[in-house]
Amino acid sequence: MSGEYEDLKRRMDGAIAAFKHDLASLRTGRASSNLLDAVQVQAYGTAMPINQVANVSVPEPRMISVSVWDKSMVSAVDRAIREANLGFNPIVDGTTLRIPLPELNEQRRKELVKISHGYAENARVAVRHVRRDGMDFLKKAEKDGTISEDDQRKRSDQVQKLTDEMISTIDHLLSDKEAEIMQV
Structure with missing residues (x-):
């Protein structure tokens, strides 16, 4: 099961890496x-x-x-x-x-914040899809008798904890980018 957990973590990390790449492509006040x-x-x-x-x-x-x-x-x-x-x-x-690079006006800053929120939501959805795959795998393993009900519950809690950590990371990255965009 640890292999499946590592796979879930790798896939969630991939969603966060894609989100970071999307955020990097958003223009703030400085050239990049x-x-x-x-x-x-x-x-x-x-x-x-x-x-x-x-x-x-x-x-x-x-x-x-x-x-x-x-x-x-x-x-x-x-x-x-x-x-x-x-x-x-x-x-x-x-x-x-x-x-x-001209100065960003207030309207453009708000548009960029809105775009960054869309990127964050896409990343959250990707993480939740990975979580769903993990939960489905655990339910199937319990149904097949590969793991006990207690193991299934414990591992489901681990997957949920990992998901919560990843969503928290996404929210943190989003708030940092939002502050960077709105900084005049």
Whole structure:
């Protein structure tokens, strides 16, 4: 059973890692190369992540620099950034795109908080699905006679405790990100 518990923990940790990645892609007041992770560029007949056609760096706290490797891809990268609906207006300078980050207004901050709440809810749902799988496994094991009713109850409590810890972690990460977004 410890193998199943470890599998549940690994799957729940995966949901939290995905949530952290989603939060990292949300813009706060400062520049981060993660802000462009979701941008897909139409390159060579297929959609590619921006980091496969350009080097993304942060030379200043409120500036992102995108150095495109192939000169013919500059306009495609520019278009992809503009169409990503991130509120960025790149300035093209040869093969480099400079993206100044404007101050976030109150309305945009509230939108970002709402988006982060959606990410948190998705992570909670993922954790609860893993919990349900674990509980179903335990009920089946008890029904098959593999474990006793007392063992099933004890292990169910362990799974519930793990779930509560993971949900608490998600809530903590969300409140930290919310404070970071709302900080002026």
